[in-house]
Amino acid sequence: MAFSLGPRAISAGYRLAAFDQIGSTNTEAMSCARDGVSGPMWFVTSEQTAGRGRRHRPWIAPRGNLAASVLEVIDVWPSIAATLGFAAGLALEVALRKVSLETSLRLAGSDQMKFFLKWPNDVLAGRQKLAGILLEAEAVASSRLAVVVGIGANVVAAPEGTSMPATSLAALGIRISAQELFTELSDAWAELRGIWDNGRGFGEIRQRWLARAAGLGEKVAIHTGGTTVEGTFDTLDEAGCMIVRTAEGRRVAIAAGDVYFGEAASTGAT
The missing domain is CATH 2.30.30.100 (SH3 type barrels.)
Incomplete structure (x- = not known):
């Protein structure tokens, strides 16, 4: 099954570069931005061999997991661009809920099927890490800011020996592919990116994020x-x-x- 954009993403003008295998989708996206690609554009693979998370921690996506990066070249301050990560978390949570709906109904609302957003950049299934988000930004031509939002989701396998317990969609009983998840993610991103609106809509993003926040009040x-x-x-x-x-x-x-x-x-x- 090939990667494809959802209809909302296509209507919003997103392009797609899909890879059978790549070192890092974030690296590829930023390299394209330096070469003049203005986005908006997705870079996606189901096997990433040299990805990284926060603080340069390795993020390896074995075949079947999802590694995707979206490039947005925008006219905002870096401090405002940083809030785009919250829109990314919401978009991924929306996509996960859609692909897991059938399983959630079958399991009658099991706690495992509830997804939460952990500040600043993780998506949890219950108390286990399911996905991570990494933002990178760099000034490009015309004093614009190239922002790359990297999203890694454990679809078929989760890493072992991590500081925080991790899980995968497969371990939760959700039998979908990285390609299916990506299509939903691309549409959810187009919607949430529109709401964020270069930071002008962060108030609404903030309220939606808090409604799904892990550990609030704890x-x-x-x-x-x-x-x-x-x-x-x-x-x-x-x-x-x-x-x-x-x-x-x-x-x-x-x-x-x-x-x-x-x-x-x-x-x-x-």
């Missing part, structure tokens, strides 16, 4: 560099920062870090 610990902030996950601010309410009642804005919820917040391990 005990949380965020490790960033050599610092740890502990408290309760209070909300998401207008810039996409996590707001943590400490035991002393202070509200601390966190821009980046590794997040641990519940018992893991106390032990420092996910």
Whole structure:
């Protein structure tokens, strides 16, 4: 089965470059941006051999998993472009719900079939990581910003030995292909990208994201560099920062870090 864009994505003017195997879809997308490709364009494969996640952690997609990157060349500040990651999380959650609907009905709403968004860039099935998102941005010609949003989803297999337990759609009983998931993702992205509207619609994106947020109102610990902030996950601010309410009642804005919820917040391990 070949990769294909959904009808909404086609109508929105997206193009597609599909690969049988590639080192990194993000790298390919950014290389094309440097060569003058203005997007919007998807780069997708079901086997990625040299991908990376946050903080340059490896993200390998064995054959059958989904690795996809979308290139958008836009006129926004980098701080605004960073909020596009929340639209990406929502788009993936929408796509996952659509492909898993039949299985969800069969399992009568099992907790495993509920998807949540973990700040800043993961999608969870229950408490297990199902997908990750990586944003990269670089100035290109005419002072525009090339933004590449990379999305990796565990369709047929999940990595082992990770700091956070991971799962796959196959392990959850959802028997679909990377190609099927991508088609739904491309349409959901076109819709959510339109709502985001170069940052002008982030208020709506923020509200939708909070409605699906993992750990909201729970005990949380965020490790960033050599610092740890502990408290309760209070909300998401207008810039996409996590707001943590400490035991002393202070509200601390966190821009980046590794997040641990519940018992893991106390032990420092996910």
